Amino acid sequence: MGERNNPWLKRIDYYLGCPLVYCLGLFRKKNKDIPSIISRVLLIKTAGIGDTVLLGAMVEEIKHWYPKCTVDIICSKNNESMAKILSGVSLVHVFDMRKPVESLRLINQLEKYDILFDFAPWPRINALI
Secondary structure, eight states, X not given: OOSTTOHHHHHIIIIIHHHHHHHHHHHSOOOOOOOSSOOEEEEEEOSOHHHHHHHHXXXXXXXXXXXXXXXXXXXXXXXXXXXXXXTTEEEEEEOOTTSHHHHHHHHHTSOOOSEEEEOOSOHHHHHHO
């Protein structure tokens, strides 16, 4: 079964995601500073090839307002090839839903981003990412 409209992922997102996001939020340092220079932007789109195509408009808009910034995407295996051909995207990081711990380790090693936009269907799973 695919990732899109997967009933198990929806259940995990709701029943496991809510307490996990709440608990992790208690320990997270709150950053209220808005960066004056935007040089690195990260987009999260973990499902939906068609929605990934539409994400191209967002990449163009970001590049219009911040032409020198780099735009990276975190996606899943099913929309990786589409994310790689979007114009203006520098790097594509794959989050494998079947190996979440390994994927979280890889993402945790990424450098910090100035802005993160989440376009994914599972709000709590993506909050963990």
